Amino acid sequence: MYQKIKKNKQNPIQYQNLNPFKEAEKKYKFYAGLQTDFSELIDVSNLNEQQMEQQGIHKNGSVYRFDHPQGVIQVKGFLNLDDQIRISKLCMNEYINHPYRTNLFIYKEDENFDKFIVHDDKRYHFNNKIRWANVGYQYDWNNRHYPQEKTQVPDPIQEISQRANNFLQLQNHYQSESVIINFYQSHDYMTGHLDDAELDQDSPIYSFSFGLSSVFVIGGPTKDEKPIAIKLDSGDLLVMSGHARRCYHGVPRVLADSFNPKQNPFQQQQLDGNINADFHVFNYLSEHRININTRQVYKPQLEQ
Numbered sequence: 001m002y003q004k005i006k007k008n009k010q011n012p013i014q015y016q017n018l019n020p021f022k023e024a025e026k027k028y029k030f031y032a033g034l035q036t037d038f039s040e041l042i043d044v045s046n047l048n049e050q051q052m053e054q055q056g057i058h059k060n061g062s063v064y065r066f067d068h069p070q071g072v073i074q075v076k077g078f079l080n081l082d083d084q085i086r087i088s089k090l091c092m093n094e095y096i097n098h099p100y101r102t103n104l105f106i107y108k109e110d111e112n113f114d115k116f117i118v119h120d121d122k123r124y125h126f127n128n129k130i131r132w133a134n135v136g137y138q139y140d141w142n143n144r145h146y147p148q149e150k151t152q153v154p155d156p157i158q159e160i161s162q163r164a165n166n167f168l169q170l171q172n173h174y175q176s177e178s179v180i181i182n183f184y185q186s187h188d189y190m191t192g193h194l195d196d197a198e199l200d201q202d203s204p205i206y207s208f209s210f211g212l213s214s215v216f217v218i219g220g221p222t223k224d225e226k227p228i229a230i231k232l233d234s235g236d237l238l239v240m241s242g243h244a245r246r247c248y249h250g251v252p253r254v255l256a257d258s259f260n261p262k263q264n265p266f267q268q269q270q271l272d273g274n275i276n277a278d279f280h281v282f283n284y285l286s287e288h289r290i291n292i293n294t295r296q297v298y299k300p301q302l303e304q
């Protein structure tokens, strides 16, 4: 379930007869000096009605529902810039430390890592070795299951998950029980995988994007189905519900120089030399991507 986020600057893999999923990943990955063909990348904001009909996408306001794979929903600009900065700051300052776990926990138990600290008005630091953090139920890597040990999903993440569920009315009750926070640098990628560790494979996964845009691919229950590729921007919500909950998905590309909020609320402050932590978070987001995805692990009747 947790995939190593990888940097890729090597030449494209030369294997023949890649399966359709791997073929798509290869197509969108960043290779230094090579042009990527983005002509099939779906950017819902740029589709006209005819294109949407051809692709089986149904628009209602900011909500885009996909026929293929059934259950994929994208909500454009679900979180505004204030929310994006507030939640990103929590990810960088709070959710990487005890009692939560990161990829580094595997090696160094209970150590608190450098936070995103504003040392003074000009400098900040975020430990780029941190690739993911896990809050809520902690997946047990050795035994490959979710144990009963539970840290609470923090209220701000619980709140956006409930907000997403209430907005889309996908199910009566949604409990965010395990959350993965992924930290990407530009050009990073995440290999295709299934999220199949949760006993509850029916509740949707709500996935929130912050910072740099990315290419998200999602296909079928095997890698033999050609995936679609969707552009995710900062503030977007991507939902894997229904059939899509059990489909292969991944992020073959984080797009450099793609963080383009409508306005820069810090422009004047910067000119005045009056910059604060939020300004540093905003700058971090212009060079990195954060993804938060939240799952319900146990079906209500299985909860202990």
Ligand SMILES: O=C(O)CCC(=O)C(=O)O
Residues within 6 Å of the ligand: 001, 002, 003, 180, 182, 190, 195, 207, 216, 249, 250, 251, 291, 293
């Ligand atoms: O970063 C993303 O948008 C997807 C992350 C993901 O698929 C995962 O953490 O399982």
